[in-house]
Amino acid sequence: MAEDEGGQSTGESGENEPGKGGASRVVRGPGLRLGRPFGIPLYVSPSWFVVAAFITVLLAPQSGDATDPSNDFGNELGGWRYVLSLAYAVFLYGSVVVHELAHSALAKRLGLPVRRIVIHFLGGVSEIEKESDSPGKAFWIAFVGPLTSAALAGIGFAVYQVIPHDDSVSLGQKVAATLIFGFWASNLLVAIFNMLPGLPLDGGQLLRAAVWKATGRPMAGTVAAAWAGRVLAIAVFIVMNLIYVHDGTIQPFGLGLAVFMAMFIWYGATQALVVAKLRERIPGLSARKMTRRAISVDARIPLAEALRRAHEVNARGIVLVDGNERPTGLVNEAQVIATPEQRRPWVEAGDVAHPLDPGLIVKADLMGEELLDVLRANPAPEYLVIETSGEIVGVLAASDVQAAFLGKPPGPPPTPRKMPV
Numbered sequence: 001m002a003e004d005e006g007g008q009s010t011g012e013s014g015e016n017e018p019g020k021g022g023a024s025r026v027v028r029g030p031g032l033r034l035g036r037p038f039g040i041p042l043y044v045s046p047s048w049f050v051v052a053a054f055i056t057v058l059l060a061p062q063s064g065d066a067t068d069p070s071n072d073f074g075n076e077l078g079g080w081r082y083v084l085s086l087a088y089a090v091f092l093y094g095s096v097v098v099h100e101l102a103h104s105a106l107a108k109r110l111g112l113p114v115r116r117i118v119i120h121f122l123g124g125v126s127e128i129e130k131e132s133d134s135p136g137k138a139f140w141i142a143f144v145g146p147l148t149s150a151a152l153a154g155i156g157f158a159v160y161q162v163i164p165h166d167d168s169v170s171l172g173q174k175v176a177a178t179l180i181f182g183f184w185a186s187n188l189l190v191a192i193f194n195m196l197p198g199l200p201l202d203g204g205q206l207l208r209a210a211v212w213k214a215t216g217r218p219m220a221g222t223v224a225a226a227w228a229g230r231v232l233a234i235a236v237f238i239v240m241n242l243i244y245v246h247d248g249t250i251q252p253f254g255l256g257l258a259v260f261m262a263m264f265i266w267y268g269a270t271q272a273l274v275v276a277k278l279r280e281r282i283p284g285l286s287a288r289k290m291t292r293r294a295i296s297v298d299a300r301i302p303l304a305e306a307l308r309r310a311h312e313v314n315a316r317g318i319v320l321v322d323g324n325e326r327p328t329g330l331v332n333e334a335q336v337i338a339t340p341e342q343r344r345p346w347v348e349a350g351d352v353a354h355p356l357d358p359g360l361i362v363k364a365d366l367m368g369e370e371l372l373d374v375l376r377a378n379p380a381p382e383y384l385v386i387e388t389s390g391e392i393v394g395v396l397a398a399s400d401v402q403a404a405f406l407g408k409p410p411g412p413p414p415t416p417r418k419m420p421v
Helices: 046-063 072-077 080-109 135-162 171-194 202-215 218-243 252-279 303-312 333-338 341-346 368-377 398-405
Strands: 002-005 015-018 024-027 032-035 042-044 114-120 123-128 294-298 317-321 327-331 353-355 361-363 382-386 392-397
Touching (some): 046 080, 080 123, 080 171, 135 171, 135 202, 218 252, 317 392, 327 333, 327 382, 361 368, 368 398, 392 398
Parallel strands (some): 042 114, 294 317, 361 382
Antiparallel strands (some): 317 327, 327 353
8 A cells, every 4th residue: 555666576467577598578457447547557456356256245244244234235235235245345346446546646746757656455455666865756656646646535534524414314315325334445445544654555655755855864864764664563462462352352353363464564674675675786886887798700610619608708698790890799698507518519609699789788887767768678688798889798697687777696607618639
């Protein structure tokens, strides 16, 4: 129910991501796609349907026993009680959709790209691809969600007060009043829950923005809000257990719900801290520093010979060039590794390469977020790095960028083999 600012995410349906051998593969989305409000892909995860069914079965008895003659509403509804309970679930998650749209729409207006919105069994998440560059932006992006939910709750409550909802009205009027009650109550629930002061909730984002503003350091805000989220998780567990204690007995449902909510908040707070630490490394990412030394070869040369030449000069990249020494492709490391050594003398270097599209040419001076923007816009396993003047610097491997982002040393290069005798 809070925005995931600057987090890493998987590809949506229809997007291309790098696969082995430089080929692109289509990645399925995280669920059923509902549309693109404000140009933002909106998905509902299959897990939502499970929770919707659970809420329906759980709340249906609250409408009353249809076999009880004294319960007029339950008697009139009969099996339609389950339809009414399902409507509660739809209203609850509809409130989450509007809540997340408020986050995402404001983020886009403030210049932050939004990958998508996913509605799942825990609520929803807005996948914002960049972190706010000021505490003020972070504050308003977080605050607009609960504010929107509270406004919808207020509107629904006002409508509920002016429509008839006593025992004398017709069944249709009772159903309408019940649905409107569910509308404002679900929005109020979303607003209150998200204002709790701890990550990953919006209240935690507000706390993070406040500490960031006071200290001038976004990481200090994240640490404070993450630890507040962990304390909040413990508090939620204790309070919910107290609520569900009756006559000294803890209800199994209450205990399970308390554990579930506490684990959700604790895990979210921990993940927010991990992501923040990862993002601290972004400014240090440099295309020039991560570039592998490369050699240039003709596409028709045997792969074994190309690897031998690379080995002689300790190069870890191979660029294909035409007769005018212009780069035309990049040998793919994954395909080289997959090619058996005994076949390499009979395989041309061009057979294990991908074409050099304009989007795969990276300037050596690119750094930090600007570098990541270029790589995200053109996903591939390798890129050609050039100077501003056009001179070839070498090859940038996506795996090396990922390793640097995670603070790990780059993986070992494919071992160049000499031509068999």
